[in-house]
Amino acid sequence: MSKHKFTRACAALALTLVAGSSLAAEKKLTVGVADALTGGGAVYGLPQANAVKMAAEEINAAGGIKVGPDIYKIDVIAYDDKANPTEATNAVRKLIDRDGVKYILGFCCSGSTSAVASFIGNEKAVMLVGNAAERSITTKKIPNLVRTRPPADYTGQAAGTFIARKGQKRIAVLGALDVGFYAQYVDSVEREIKKVGGEIIAREVFSLKDRDMTPQLTKIRGLNPDAILVVGYVEPAAFVYRQAVELGMNIPRYGFTSGSEEQFLRVTTSEQMEGVWDLRPTELTLLSASKNGIAYHANYTKKYNASPSPSSPYAYDQLYALKAAIEAAGTVDNTEAVAKALRNLAVPPQVVMQYQPVDGKMFDVNGQAYTSNGAFQWQKGKWVFVEDLPSDSKAYSQFLSTLK
């Protein structure tokens, strides 16, 4: 090859490379996860962080996020907020200030999430909240915040209707009632059972770290309730179910916990759980799951060698919603445009949870998504989806809009 020809070949090659790169430059988009990876909240937070990582791998394998001529591959940084407000604030500050992250996902627990929500409105970042159910997170009209899980009282209303229909009038509550969203759930239940002449005869409390609930249960047993309602994190709730049986309490047990079979069976036996109801967002239970849900369960189990917690898809869905919003906005840098696109988003086809869109959109004007609610019962070692709990997402959305 002559020197002239060689130069021309090199020039042509360079031109091809430059042209190619301008057509589809592969870039990196780092998303952050702030969640409880250790401590009491880790039963919800760790599966959420795993779910985001899995979604990122799937999206990357399917070609990444397409923004104009660019393709973004997702990189995930996850920090442990221990479900603690101070730790969560530090984790998010680190993500924004040091790592330059603009999109932050995860957020399983209400206290830590509320702390971050209090300042995220001032940041050029988008916050996608998962399992945290405290209502006020989406009443503050924060434009760059959306949440995939419905507020607790949205579910509580449906749960109250279900309990009222079952005919039990005197309900004793035992739960983490010092946590706002659990109290809101119970208030909603109370409103519904009062309509049929029922009442809540006791409101006993346990804390996140409590494992001995026999004193409270003994007191409740003395009141002869028709049923018991347990609201709280999986681990203390599992002890309540176990200790209620040990105290010979043979009454219906309702709950609001969202724990997987595996999580409950670490504490109780299947016999001790038999007949327990969980009245919660439909979430991920194989019997109620869509095709996406079944695939998610299989992929998660294969990847992490453990079943996903029912609430973990809230975080998985966050990343698919974010991908769709970024592609719709046509930018990764303009967080305002992405936040706006999130609020105008139809439910992406890849999501796992069964969302009930409001006016055709996944998130309402408050940034709130709604899933269906369901009644699940523990039968022979597993949660069985028994029925849908009627829920009106549009009416609740209007109610939410009236709150400050």
Place this chain on the structure above:
Amino acid sequence: MLIEILQQTINGLAIGGVYVLIALGLTTVFGILGIAHFAHGSISMFGGYLTYFLVTAQGLPVLAAIPVALAAGILLGLLVEILAYRPVRNANHINAFIVALGLTMMVEGINLQLFGHEQVVIPTGLSRVFRLGGITVPELRLYVIVAAIVLVVAMMIFVERTKTGQAIRAVAENRDAAILMGVNVRTIPLIVFGMSTALGVAAGIMVGALFAIAPGIGEGLVVKGFAVLILGGLGSFPGAILGGTVLGITESIAAGFISSAYKDVIAFVVMILVLLIRPQGLLGRAP
């Protein structure tokens, strides 16, 4: 009402038994060596985790895993004495205090690294419930209460009736006089730490079987243990036994009859009230 009081008393006895064992371990070390052994709770949790590991990962029956965990606990206690506390024994008290704090963090870290961050419950297979009148006693709680009584009695016999026990008491009363009487004071701290850690490990196993073991639980236990020490009287074995039992039952009755929201607070209020009347604790000696 009577049935509820009796039921709450039985509920409180099981957790009270755990407090007694923790407090006895702490009071032995504090009374004889003057060390506030904050790492005691974390070491207890190590024992519980180890039992869980032996049962679930190694397939040992619980009754076989417990002696192994107790032996490992005693060994750990000896190492703690030799490596951590012995070098600062003759130094200022603040040195032992700092070592105790550092040791707590270290053992917590080791637990986290070895056993992970998840809550674990030691599977025992004991799920029967005994009923007597209106009172119910789960099989596991009954065994915990019995085991705590057996351990306390064994320890009291050891301390009161054996020569080594007499030597321990002699060192606690007057170290210099004990040396003059020919007591080998170099071995006493080793025995004390071995004994204290064995009691702590037993308490950790009970907590793991009755409730759960998780990071941070050891810290809560050691706080309760020190509360029992103060309630019962610093350095007093009978005081620790009485104090632990009173605290366990008070917590249970307070949760049942006053408010579960303030269970811990009420127990500590009772402790303060006792101290206002008897500043030396229930069975402590007046200075």
